[in-house]
Amino acid sequence: MEIRWHGHSFFSLACKDGTKVLVDPFVENGMTAKRVADFHPDIILVTHAHADHVGSAPEFGVPCVATYELAGILEARGARGSVGMNVGGFWRKGKLRVWCAPALHTSGFHREGDHFQGYGGVACGFVVDDGETRFYHAGDTGLFGDMRTVIRDLLQPHVAAVPIGDFYTMGAEHAARAVEWLGVNVAVPMHYNTFPPIHADPHEFEKRVGTAAKVVVPPVDGGFEMHGPKLGKTLAP
Numbered sequence: 001m002e003i004r005w006h007g008h009s010f011f012s013l014a015c016k017d018g019t020k021v022l023v024d025p026f027v028e029n030g031m032t033a034k035r036v037a038d039f040h041p042d043i044i045l046v047t048h049a050h051a052d053h054v055g056s057a058p059e060f061g062v063p064c065v066a067t068y069e070l071a072g073i074l075e076a077r078g079a080r081g082s083v084g085m086n087v088g089g090f091w092r093k094g095k096l097r098v099w100c101a102p103a104l105h106t107s108g109f110h111r112e113g114d115h116f117q118g119y120g121g122v123a124c125g126f127v128v129d130d131g132e133t134r135f136y137h138a139g140d141t142g143l144f145g146d147m148r149t150v151i152r153d154l155l156q157p158h159v160a161a162v163p164i165g166d167f168y169t170m171g172a173e174h175a176a177r178a179v180e181w182l183g184v185n186v187a188v189p190m191h192y193n194t195f196p197p198i199h200a201d202p203h204e205f206e207k208r209v210g211t212a213a214k215v216v217v218p219p220v221d222g223g224f225e226m227h228g229p230k231l232g233k234t235l236a237p
Contacts, residue, residue: 001133004223004235007031008194009053015130017095023137026055029194031220047139048107049120065091065098069121073109087124099155101125103141127155133226136160143174148181158229160184163191164205165198172200176208185229187213
């Protein structure tokens with residue numbers, strides 16, 4: 001699996017079978033040099049309804065996987081064929097399995113000048129399993145105990161992207177504990193330095209993780225390969 005970070009919580013995945021996945025495609029985050037036309041995803045995963053995670057999802061013209069209520073919103077805005085699932089369930093596409101994980105966060109849908117427009121379903125994370133590598137995107141969340149039981153023991157992710165920005169989500173201290181609980185081989189910090197309230201130093205997070213996992217801090221639009229649980233080569237922006 002190729003994993004690239006595009007700033008904030010926006011990741012692109014190239015899975016073993018060639019399936020291309022975007023997660024929380026906030027292209028307008030001010031960090032990535034990419035634009036919508038630079039991506040050609042097969043599917044988009046959206047963790048919750050906040051604008052900095054929905055981002056440009058409906059503009060790609062491909063189905064979005066999200067919780068039931070949010071999938072309906074995205075479908076109405078142009079993401080045809082979207083999949084409305086819910087926490088605890090699996091969605092499958094060929095050999096790809098996506099598990100909808102719990103997250104502790106709000107999920108109101110905001111658009112048009114940041115005015116509240118309605119309930120966007122519960123927030124979630126995702127575990128993406130391409131048959132070789134299992135990637136856990138925690139979404140926006142605080143620390144919760146199921147990370148060390150259900151997600152670690154049953155889903156057994158190899159790599160985790162965890163928010164470290166604090167204020168709206170967990171900060172570096174709790175994110176490091178999450179990595180320890182999850183038992184992953186590789187951890188990637190996300191959801192930091194996009195806005196002033198979430199300023200954070202990813203290397204502080206790295207120090208807190210210590211030997212619990214290998215922390216990778218990619219440059220924006222860069223990333224790395226995973227071969228099952230093993231970290232592969234670095235991918236330049």
